[in-house]
């Protein structure tokens with residue numbers, strides 16, 4: 524990244540940042556790409572791509588095994604990312620960071636390992652109505668296997684978690700509280716520290732598992748300050764490559780947990796009869812890991828670190844506020860599903876155009892080079908609560924400009940023209 528990419532405290536130099544992202548020059552359907560699908564995956568800076576190419580060009584070797592120089596260098600670089608990530612999310616020790624494929628695998632690791640060993644019939648697993656399937660389905664499976672019950676904390680009209688319900692529904696039988704930090708549909712931010720406080724008071728034996736897939740790319744994260752027990756992330760949503768995620772867990776919990784996957788690299792000693800486990804984090808990283816992508820992820824963390832997560836957050840608050848104000852003012856046929864208060868929300872904006880299917884909206888916008896997401900965003904139960912068959916979702920990141928919000932608005936004006944008759948009818 525050019526050192527000028529951060530202009531002053533709290534102000535990103537977006538034009539300089541954009542020069543680091545080659546894909547933003549791409550022409551889609553005759554228009555310069557307007558990428559507003561960052562909640563699905565972020566675009567990648569040259570620095571991350573270069574690190575990936577450099578690894579395969581001149582550094583490739585398997586790690587933690589051989590004594591030769593290439594292997595030692597690869598091991599060092601792989602472990603350097605673990606240290607960077609630990610610092611980035613405020614983890615007390617890099618040994619508490621387990622590399623996975625993604626958030627989904629990180630949550631499955633906790634559910635399979637801790638969940639199946641510690642959740643029993645009659646226990647309760649508490650989630651929220653806003654969960655992505657990745658932090659919901661693994662817990663449903665634990666409940667099915669153990670006889671535990673499932674409880675969902677409701678959200679209010681602004682898409683915020685109802686804390687009174689948390690007080691009422693978290694209790695002595697609660698063993699797991701699994702909660703998304705930032706909703707991938709509503710953009711709302713859950714008060715994790717407060718949920719942890721309630722859990723410690725009402726359910727001292729319970730763990731709090733945080734799905735940080737949407738928060739780690741966009742908010743400053745300090746897991747120690749949040750007070751949770753586990754925190755899951757995906758590299759590909761935070762400028763990193765696909766195929767890498769991570770789970771942070773409290774050392775005492777991780778050390779007491781049985782392995783998730785087993786085989787090479789995760790053992791202490793193996794005989795024909797039995798096996799002892801390696802210490803953390805190796806115990807949970809069976810087989811050859813995704814070395815190249817973990818190393819490249821290190822470059823993405825460096826990039827975000829150089830910008831500063833306070834500046835990232837500031838930029839997203841500004842562009843989200845501009846988007847909500849612009850879209851509300853110019854498009855009365857739009858319905859939104861969450862509060863506009865950027866103190867408690869990030870840059871994920873779900874909406875619908877009256878009587879127009881989100882897929883039609885997305886297709887017309889795509890004709891102008893504008894990429895948004897249409898569908899249920901892996902959150903079917905939440906869409907039932909919202910009373911929406913599907914939603915359109917625009918989501919912002921560090922390289923988005925207010926001009927791109929204007930382009931979205933112009934695209935929506937075309938949608939309104941094409942579907943004028945449907946929109947004129949009362950809400951179906």
Ligand code: PLP
Nearest residue numbers: 625626627655657707736737757
């Ligand atoms: N949780 C949330 C809130 C998400 O937005 C996503 C992805 O969209 C996930 C979990 C799953 O992430 P991945 O597909 O990288 O495992």
